[in-house]
Amino acid sequence: MEKYYLAVDIGASSGRHILGTVREGKLVLQEIYRFDNGMKQQDGHLCWDVDSLFYEIKEGMKQCRKLGKIPATMGIDTWAVDFVLLDGENRMLGNAVGYRDDRTQGMDNKLYETISLNDLYRRTGIQKQIFNTIYQLMAVREETPEYLEKGESFLMIPDYFHYLLTGVKKQEYTNATTTQLVSGETGTWDYELIRKLGLTERLFGELSMPGTSVGPLTKAIEEEVGFTCQVVLPATHDTGSAVMAVPLDPNGEDSVGDLLYISSGTWSLMGTELPKADCTMESMEANFTNEGGYDHRFRYLKNIMGLWMIQSVKKELKEKGEAYSFAELCQMASEEVIPSIVDCNDPAFLSPESMIMEVQNFCRRSGLEVPKTPGQIAAVIYNSLAACYGNTVKELESITGRTYPAIHVVGGGSNAEYLNRLTADRTGRTVYAGPGEATAIGNLLAQMLAAGEFESLEQARKAVYRSFAVKEYKPGN
Ligand code: LFR
Secondary structure, three states, X not given: OOOEEEEEEEOOOEEEEEEEEEEOOEEEEEEEEEEEOOOEEEOOEEEEOHHHHHHHHXXXXXXXXXXXXXXXXXXXXXXXOOEEEEOOOOOEOOOEEOOOOHHHOOHHHHHHOOOOHHHHHHHHOOOOOOOOHHHHHHHHHHHOHHHHHHOOEEEEHHHHHHHHHHOOOOEEHHHHHOOOOEOOOOOOEOHHHHHHOOOOHHHOOOEEOOOOEEEEOOHHHHHHHOOOOEEEOOOOEHHHHHXXXXXXXXXOOOOOOOXXXXXXXXXXXXXXXXXXXXXXHHHHHOOOXXXXXXXXXXXXXXXXXXXXXXXXXXXXXXXXXOOOOHXXXXXXXHOOOOOOOOXXXXXXXXXXXXXXXXXXHHHHHOOOOOOOOHHHHHHHHHHHHHHHHHHHHHHHHHHHOOOOOEEEEEOHHHHOHHHHHHHHHHHOOEEEEOOOOHHHHHHHHHHHHHHOOOOOHHHHHHHHHHHOOOEEEOOOO
16 A cells, blocks of 8 residues: 655645655646735735635645545645734634735834844844745734734645635744744744844744644544544745755765755755754855745855746736747747846846836846847746846855856746856856755655654655756756
8 A cells, every 4th residue: 555645835826736655756746726926916015815725725725535535644834934823712813914015115124223234134034035934924013913913823825725724823933933033043933033123922833843733633634524634734935845856866965064955946046064063153144044844954145036037027027928948938948049147136027017017127227238029038047047047146145155067946947948048158057956845845745754754854865866867957058
């Protein structure tokens, strides 16, 4: 009898249910369900529709029943930083506002009235992103302070779904670090900071590591989906899961710090792993963050605007009646020669009305050739991303004092051949692309590790290497 595990991996633009099993030392996956996601305007804010996401989670679970493949355990991962507040009767206080909403505008200055940016970095190791939970909580404190007073539970989005499934509230560590309220040193909530900010202390309970059992499905959910199983925490921050699934050559060693990866999806998260957080000012100035990972490793990385830029352009063109696939956009881009490079991390690209116009405006402002056709726009975006990767490698090498001969690109974006070639060229490193489903795989690995299928993350990463095809791109080819 094969033993199945279920990963529910929800990204900013889509979600999927993937069943996994281990067969002769290899991972075997089956995608059983897929659904769309996105932020929508609700009561004047950009929000996630958590009710419809939870409906989709259950619909996907029903597929297991239909297929007769009942998972022993399941776990959910999503993007980071967003949360819900629940009252004493477990009702949501307000909506699940999304990180691209502009409610955090000016909240940085509000926050610095209490603590300086430098001190915040020294304590948490988390890089400033205006959408981090800490700034969102400042916005709640300003706009609806009663939510903090009435709030009995603070749950990150995956914690909330796990609660709806089991009735048990757990706060998972990897995602909690993205709040910017967890100490980089102790790996627990920074209560001094929480108190200083006037945030309700009771909202921040014990943190749980990936691999922790949450509990069985509630009776009501069991009846609805037609089976029961245990919920086990993965690294609930999708990037934490994705980086767990970076393949490791079976002849190699998993020494922390050797890897250079890009987790490529809506965002490109580029970095390495560190055994300890680097909370120095040099690190802060270079814009690197220390996100908590499996086994208390740190993902030392940089957020790069990523494929969001091209996703937005694709959507915009479709609305204008010009529908192209990603493959077509890549193909058109590869036929263009346009030297313009934009700074992908310019805040103008975070949540623009029109991405096309923002890219054009950036070029105009900077005296660069302004792209006009869809192919030119796509070419500027892809080349700019690759250029940003090139700079990031240099910065990372200068900070860590190491050289990284190769880059592992994992996640959905690893299928973009054109971008992989540009990445190899602009970084001068060999690119290993794949697996594309790294996030779901990492989610499964945490569950499989908890079940004893693998002894260590190192062994699990070697299994990833054996199980999935990885494509190699050499610079200059
Ligand atoms: C990627 C990701 C990033 C995080 C961003 C916002 O999906 O989780 O790691 O910085 O989304 O939550």
